[in-house]
Amino acid sequence: MSEKNSLLDYIKEPLVFVNATFDSHGELFEEVYQQAVKRDWVTTNFIDKINERETTFPTGIQLEKRGAAIPHTDPECVKQEFIAIVTNQKPVSFMRMDDANQSVAAEIVFVLGLNQPHAQLEMLQSLMGLLQNETVLTQLINSQDVPSLIQIVKQYSF
Structure with missing residues (x-):
């Protein structure tokens, strides 16, 4: 399975939030x-x-022109693997992964719900x-x- 398909396989439409x-x-x-607990994808x-x-x-990442975050948690909390994608109308503050004393204004957030260690590194x-x-x-x-965001992920080639 190619990386492109594996990323897409993890994206679940109920966990994609556009202009939140x-x-x-x-x-x-x-x-x-x-959204995840009501579908029994995560533990309480x-x-x-x-x-x-x-x-x-902390999981905030300062990129060249903008901020992002890739939060995740313990594999035992995840029953059904997913990647949630959130774009917010105004950036959400996250502390930086490379300097926990500084924050980053995250314009896009990928919440990883993975329960296989190798999958987490690949993602x-x-x-x-x-x-x-x-x-x-x-x-x-x-x-x-949501459909246009998912379409962009489909078109993106790694």
């Missing part, structure tokens, strides 16, 4: 959790674990490739609806 209005990463995590401790992990190991590598492609990143952030 989350005021904090906690609010964003709560909505991803609510997912929300506590992702918040704890974000506090201990992080794929997402880092995507994040370094300014053209694709801009297209994703400027998407107006």
